[in-house]
Amino acid sequence: MLKTRKQIFIEQSREKFSDVEHRRKINHSLLQSDIAFRKGIPQFSDLQLAKKTANHIKRTTIENLDTYLLQFEKQFTQNGGKVIWAATANEALDAVGRICKEVNARLVVKSKSMVTEEIHLNPFLSSKGIEVVETDLGEYIQQLAGEPPYHLVAPSMHKSKEEVADLFHEKLGAPEGLAPEALTQFARKILREKYVQADIGITGVNFLLADIGGVALTENEGNGRLSTSFPKVHIAVTGIEKILPSVRDLALFWPLLATHGSGQQITVYNSIFTGPRKAGEKDGPERMYVILLDNGRTRLLADPKARESLYCIRCGACLNVCPVFRNIGGHTYNSTYGGPVGSVITPHIKGMKEYGHLSQASSLCGACTEVCPVGIPLHQLLLHNRQLAVKHAARTEKFAWKLWAMACSHRRVLNLAGGHTKNRVATLLFANAWGKNRKLPGFAPESFNQLWKKQR
Amino acid sequence: MHVELFIPCFVDQLFPQTAFNMVQILERAGCEVSYNTQQTCCGQPAYNAGFMEECAVVAGKFIKEFSGENYVVVPGGSCTGFVRNYYSKMFEGTDLEKQVTMKTPLFYEFTSFLTEILGIEDTGATLVGKAVYHDACGALRECGIKAAPRILLNKVRGLELIETEDAERCCGFGGTFSVKYEPVSMAMGEQKVLNAIKAGAQYIISTDLSCLMHLDGYIRHHQLLIQTLHIADVLVS
Ligand code: SF4
Numbered sequence: 001m002l003k004t005r006k007q008i009f010i011e012q013s014r015e016k017f018s019d020v021e022h023r024r025k026i027n028h029s030l031l032q033s034d035i036a037f038r039k040g041i042p043q044f045s046d047l048q049l050a051k052k053t054a055n056h057i058k059r060t061t062i063e064n065l066d067t068y069l070l071q072f073e074k075q076f077t078q079n080g081g082k083v084i085w086a087a088t089a090n091e092a093l094d095a096v097g098r099i100c101k102e103v104n105a106r107l108v109v110k111s112k113s114m115v116t117e118e119i120h121l122n123p124f125l126s127s128k129g130i131e132v133v134e135t136d137l138g139e140y141i142q143q144l145a146g147e148p149p150y151h152l153v154a155p156s157m158h159k160s161k162e163e164v165a166d167l168f169h170e171k172l173g174a175p176e177g178l179a180p181e182a183l184t185q186f187a188r189k190i191l192r193e194k195y196v197q198a199d200i201g202i203t204g205v206n207f208l209l210a211d212i213g214g215v216a217l218t219e220n221e222g223n224g225r226l227s228t229s230f231p232k233v234h235i236a237v238t239g240i241e242k243i244l245p246s247v248r249d250l251a252l253f254w255p256l257l258a259t260h261g262s263g264q265q266i267t268v269y270n271s272i273f274t275g276p277r278k279a280g281e282k283d284g285p286e287r288m289y290v291i292l293l294d295n296g297r298t299r300l301l302a303d304p305k306a307r308e309s310l311y312c313i314r315c316g317a318c319l320n321v322c323p324v325f326r327n328i329g330g331h332t333y334n335s336t337y338g339g340p341v342g343s344v345i346t347p348h349i350k351g352m353k354e355y356g357h358l359s360q361a362s363s364l365c366g367a368c369t370e371v372c373p374v375g376i377p378l379h380q381l382l383l384h385n386r387q388l389a390v391k392h393a394a395r396t397e398k399f400a401w402k403l404w405a406m407a408c409s410h411r412r413v414l415n416l417a418g419g420h421t422k423n424r425v426a427t428l429l430f431a432n433a434w435g436k437n438r439k440l441p442g443f444a445p446e447s448f449n450q451l452w453k454k455q456r
Numbered sequence: 457m458h459v460e461l462f463i464p465c466f467v468d469q470l471f472p473q474t475a476f477n478m479v480q481i482l483e484r485a486g487c488e489v490s491y492n493t494q495q496t497c498c499g500q501p502a503y504n505a506g507f508m509e510e511c512a513v514v515a516g517k518f519i520k521e522f523s524g525e526n527y528v529v530v531p532g533g534s535c536t537g538f539v540r541n542y543y544s545k546m547f548e549g550t551d552l553e554k555q556v557t558m559k560t561p562l563f564y565e566f567t568s569f570l571t572e573i574l575g576i577e578d579t580g581a582t583l584v585g586k587a588v589y590h591d592a593c594g595a596l597r598e599c600g601i602k603a604a605p606r607i608l609l610n611k612v613r614g615l616e617l618i619e620t621e622d623a624e625r626c627c628g629f630g631g632t633f634s635v636k637y638e639p640v641s642m643a644m645g646e647q648k649v650l651n652a653i654k655a656g657a658q659y660i661i662s663t664d665l666s667c668l669m670h671l672d673g674y675i676r677h678h679q680l681l682i683q684t685l686h687i688a689d690v691l692v693s
Binding site (some may be wrong): 010012013016017023167234261323324327328343359361363364365366367369370383385386388389390393398399401402404405407408409410411414422424433434436437438439440441442443444446447449451452453456 | 463465467468469470471472473475476481491493494496497499501502503504505507508510511513514517522593597598621624625626628629630631633634635636637638639640641642643644646647669670672673674676677678680
């Protein structure tokens with residue numbers, strides 16, 4: 001029989017449980033990001049206020065999403081760019097495909113973008129005979145390894161420097177055992193060639209700016225700039241939720257994103273693109289497109305509670321603090337967006353029936369909600385998803401909760417059996433699931449309730 | 457002062473002694489303690505599973521069992537947080553709304569009740585050894601309890617409290633999560649226990665028995681030399 005996604009999830013979680021080396025690498029990586037994050041925080045004199053303000057801005061923007069998107073389109077078009085609306089992943093792919101055909105593209109350079117992962121752009125382009133090169137170092141490593149990104153912000157955080165050196169040796173013929181700096185130099189040399197030759201540069205978007213019709217891009221390696229300045233065509237692909245009302249909002253959102261994403265006060269390269277090169281300008285692409293992707297986001301928008309997940313700025317902080325992510329790693333989710341935010345949005349985007357288990361696979365500890373820079377109540381949204389998923393629950397589960405509600409409505413029922421009987425029932429029900437690794441707790445011979453009645 | 461008790465269902469069934477230890481400390485502090493024996497469960501398990509109707513039935517019964525005139529003391533932050541933070545939304549617009557608004561702010565987790573309401577920091581307890589304190593998620597994030605248990609534990613004679621990097625990290629219990637996603641839950645619990653041992657602790661102390669029962673299950677299975685203790689069991693000694 002074909003395994004369900006949930007079964008695969010549990011199986012892969014079990015594998016990760018016993019993978020000591022994976023645990024070591026992730027703990028190390030996450031400790032580094034925690035240290036950086038703590039160092040970055042003091043740049044806010046009042047972090048809570050900053051988060052509240054960001055939440056307010058995102059809330060009003062998402063509540064008026066249509067207005068801001070149209071404003072963006074109008075401005076960006078006036079600037080000479082072209083906006084393409086894509087309702088689905090396929091529509092977005094078709095649009096990219098058409099542009100590639102128009103300019104007869106052979107080589108595309110890309111800077112880091114989760115949305116293009118979401119629509120599986122790379123395999124699409126390869127199938128058209130177009131070479132795609134990821135230019136963010138982490139993404140480049142993942143591309144070489146033939147793996148999807150492991151983390152929203154740090155795509156190859158699960159690889160040790162030795163593993164990367166081996167990969168470069170094997171795939172690129174680099175000398176064996178290169179140190180990280182040498183590896184970076186090695187990759188840079190290859191990538192520099194690609195920038196110059198590329199026909200199209202494709203990037204993601206960190207923020208769409210409605211008032212100026214601009215696209216803000218944040219990165220640390222300069223690869224985003226190079227990907228957009230050499231090729232004649234720049235395509236920016238983005239989810240519709242990335243919009244901010246004004247360029248002025250960046251004063252808050254840039255530092256919030258930097259600190260929560262990488263612990264920096266501000267990311268190294270922050271660019272704003274407002275369209276193609278104008279007459280008399282020295283640089284910039286000849287043509288610029290922005291593809292606005294829905295792909296299930298309006299389903300989130302239609303749900304007044306789940307809507308809050310559209311405030312997300314993809315900083316990755318909720319993954320970093322998530323104890324589930326820490327233990328199962330980024331790939332076990334088997335969805336583009338991992339971690340708490342992924343578990344919130346994926347069931348809506350890809351279907352509750354198939355992906356609902358992601359909302360169940362959480363201890364609801366609330367660390368994600370606590371850290372989120374835009375105040376998304378992530379663990380409450382997981383609960384919301386669970387409520388929506390009850391429809392799909394197995395009949396036995398529904399029945400079990402009915403029984404539970406009945407038992408809890410009558411104190412008498414809870415006092416009926418003695419501790420010994422309850423122990424036997426519990427062993428029958430839970431022993432398998434509770435404990436290959438844990439012992440069951442024992443019921444007391446008499447409950448507090450019974451003892452209290454006797455003693456008082 | 458007159459206080460009422462809320463003894464969460466699994467404490468009632470599995471750990472009555474801890475509840476009695478809490479009662480003893482409250483009585484020593486001069487409280488007159490009462491307990492409505494009709495009480496069962498606050499409804500959180502069903503809520504966390506998404507079964508709202510079943511939850512509302514049980515929660516509706518539950519809230520009526522308190523007078524609304526006294527503080528309600530609870531041995532645990534998880535159920536306290538649930539009642540305090542989720543009931544009002546759940547009963548919004550129902551005929552229970554007024555009762556809920558009036559009663560739920562009276563619910564206090566035990567250690568925060570001791571320090572904030574009774575002003576007690578030293579219960580006169582003794583426990584020799586080294587311990588880590590585990591911030592239970594419900595206590596920490598739903599109730600905002602960080603200082604109270606540490607203040608109390610720091611006054612315990614012979615006890616050295618060690619702070620670890622992962623004090624605030626979830627132990628992996630999470631109710632039905634611990635059964636439905638056993639490997640994830642276990643991995644989280646394992647890291648928690650191993651980190652405590654590495655820090656040189658002999659005890660893991662917390663406000664919440666649900667976390668401790670999960671960790672204790674791991675510890676006993678692997679026969680490790682570390683012990684879990686509810687804070688009431690420490691403070692009574
Ligand atoms: S949900 Fe919040 S913390 Fe998580 S990635 Fe989005 S903005 Fe960052």
